[in-house]
Amino acid sequence: MTDELARDIVADVVVVGAGPAGAATAYHLASLGVEVAVLDKATFPRDKICGDGLTPAAVHELVLMGMDTTGWTRNRGLTVIGGGHTVQMEWPDQKSLPGYGMTRARMSLDEELIRHGVARGARLYEGHMVTGAIQDVDGRVTGVTARVGRGASAHNVTARAKLVVEAGGVSARLATSMGLRANDRRPMGVAARTYFRSPRSNEEWMESHLELWSGEPGRSDLLPGYGWVFPMGDGTVNVGLGSVASTAHATALPYRQVFAEWTSHLPEEWGFTPENQVGPLRSAALPMSFNRKPHYVEGLVVVGDAGGMVSPFNGEGIAPALKAGRLAAAAIAQGLSRTTQAGLDRAMSAYPEQLRDEYGGYYSLGRIFVRLIENPKIMHLCTRYGLPIPRLMTLVHKLLSDGFERSGGDFDDRLITTLAKAVPKA
Ligand SMILES: Cc1cc2nc3c(=O)[nH]c(=O)nc-3n(C[C@H](O)[C@H](O)[C@H](O)COP(=O)(O)OP(=O)(O)OC[C@H]3O[C@@H](n4cnc5c(N)ncnc54)[C@H](O)[C@@H]3O)c2cc1C
Missing domain, CATH: 3.50.50.60 (FAD/NAD(P)-binding domain)
Structure with missing residues (x-):
């Protein structure tokens, strides 16, 4: 001492x-x-x-x-994958x-x-x-x-x-x-992540998987939650999954089992295998x-x-x-x-x-969003029919990533700020 x-x-x-x-x-x-x-x-x-x-x-x-x-x-x-679609959205320079x-x-x-x-x-x-x-x-x-x-x-x-x-x-x-x-009546997330050595480490996009499949996409079972693959640029990628619920009580994800099932069916060349894993899969809560x-x-x-x-x-x-x-x-x-x-x-x-x-x-808008997407059927409909509409996705991209201008900006920015003003503040 x-x-x-x-x-x-x-x-x-x-x-x-x-x-x-x-x-x-x-x-x-x-x-x-x-x-x-x-x-x-x-x-x-x-x-x-x-x-x-x-x-x-x-x-x-x-x-x-x-x-x-x-x-x-x-x-x-961000690359977003879901509903049979893969959509790439650049971060707009604003x-x-x-x-x-x-x-x-x-x-x-x-x-x-x-x-x-x-x-x-x-x-x-x-x-x-x-x-x-x-x-x-x-x-x-x-x-x-x-x-x-x-x-x-x-x-x-x-x-x-x-x-x-x-x-x-x-x-x-x-x-x-x-x-x-x-x-307890505010949304709560739970998420888990690990690292893999992967040839995808130097890719230029963060990747979001809105659906997790137990096998071949569209021909197997949908697992609960969403996933991500974030290139770290050092030979590894950060791979994780999470789920969100509109109240603190509802968040229960058997994350180890889901993670193992999801990653075992991802393309072999990505290298998400136990031999390439760097560090354990660990989880924590996200208070929202x-x-x-x-x-x-x-x-x-x-x-x-x-x-x-x-x-x-x-x-x-x-x-x-x-x-x-x-x-x-x-x-x-x-x-x-x-x-x-x-x-x-x-x-x-x-x-x-x-x-x-x-x-x-x-x-507050986010709370409404969580109430909608925690129902897997609605989430599935949104990804299936929403993702292929570029005009809609430009707006959604700004909304989901807090990428909107608080003052001025374009039509999408003004729409988001107007909606945010219309609801009671969290
Ligand atoms: C799996 C997962 C993935 C996530 N991914 C992302 C992401 O990609 N991007 C993103 O923006 N956010 C992400 N988040 C959320 C992000 O990690 C947190 O929101 C962020 O770390 C919050 O920062 P903070 O400083 O409030 O708390 P923390 O980062 O948790 O820091 C708290 C600090 O307090 C210290 N501390 C705690 N208790 C005490 C005590 N009693 N005495 C002294 N020190 C104490 C701790 O040691 C720690 O250093 C993710 C969360 C999880 C669980």
């Missing part, structure tokens, strides 16, 4: 979790001159179960963080979004993001497992307790701050301990449509998966996590400039408001 580990921590802001949400919050806070300490139970590099796919919306956020993405694997769009996406293994991405924040001045405390909140007599959060080390050398530290950011991912242990429970709220209460700011920010349209959580971190940091910097606690809270109210403006209506 070093002196550095044993010392209690004091900062303007304490961030719990150094995944994309925590790293983005820390980077933007440090850039704004705010003193920020980030605690993570892991030591980096560490893995995170993920498809490793970055849409243009995620690239947009990486640009705003000044990340150097030279050498990262880029892709030009006012606010680049015409390319990327893949980056989370083993690298997460370390690069948090080290980028550290280079800006954020302090990172690895191996710090946050165990609970420190609250004042009014219940307001003023810090956290954390356990450092294991076994006989384990000891506790405190980290005190004016604001605490919960960025601890889907488990959201801190927020949960403060009574912020997940809303703001299933945990409020995103600010009594000194606690909630960002990323902890706040249920995964898109119900495509299971993407990195872009919303990065964006939430940016919005939270801006509100926090304003809040800390106020001279009273009431003023700080008033400034902080901008954060949940902006999140609702950005995603509230969009995620």
Whole structure:
């Protein structure tokens, strides 16, 4: 145990979790001159179960963080396979979004993001497992307790701050301990992935399989869920499958069995065999449509998966996590400039408001989308009759990938924003 580990921590802001949400919050806070300490139970590099796919919306956020993405694997769009069709859709180059996406293994991405924040001045405390909140007599959060080390050398530290950011991912242990429970009536996904060495590693498209077949497509049984093949550009592909349900109770996918059956019938030349598999098949949950709220209460700011920010349209959580971190940091910097606690809270109210403006209506549309597609018959009809209509798919592509302009844009952008405004916000 070093002196550095044993010392209690004091900062303007304490961030719990150094995944994309925590790293983005820390980077933007440090850039704004705010003193920020980030605690993570892991030591980096560490893995995170993920498809490793970055849409243009995620690239947009990486640009705003000044990340150097030279050498990262880029892709030009999405191949969608279903209903007997294969459709390729380029990422459109738009006012606010680049015409390319990327893949980056989370083993690298997460370390690069948090080290980028550290280079800006954020302090990172690895191996710090946050165990609970420190609250004042009014219940307001003023810090956290954390356990450092294991076994006989384990000891506790405190980290005190004016604001605490919960960025601890889907488990959201801190927020949960403060009574912020997940809303079971919001969509929840479950997904599993592994890697294969494959000749497809350098392909330029991310691939989405809307139907999983137990044998020859169209002549065998339909398995539950959807799948993906994302080229990593390093000799491997990220292969996974998932399912989504409109409530947290309905998500039960026998993913090992389905994965084995699905991949055993894919073309042999893709190389998705046990001999080529790199690492185990592992699964995790995807909390969607703001299933945990409020995103600010009594000194606690909630960002990323902890706040249920995964898109119900495509299971993407990195872009919303990065964006939430940016919005939270801006509100926090304003809040800390106020001279009273009431003023700080008033400034902080901008954060949940902006999140609702950005995603509230969009995620409500997503809830309707999930209710439709969780019925396999409707999903089958949509893919069979929708996929071959190019005009429709241009719109659907923008809708599903959060690839629409929030202001201005073309007819499709305006249609999506109008629909998103017409529904109650999530
Ligand atoms: C199979 C699968 C595939 C996916 N594919 C994609 C994809 O292709 N693209 C995409 O955009 N999204 C994808 N997602 C979603 C994406 O992985 C998440 O939305 C994203 O990781 C959320 O980031 P986060 O920072 O909120 O949480 P996390 O990335 O989970 O980070 C949380 C951090 O908090 C730390 N932590 C947790 N508890 C504590 C504690 N008590 N004390 C200290 N530290 C703690 C953890 O160690 C971790 O570092 C996928 C998810 C799954 C399960």
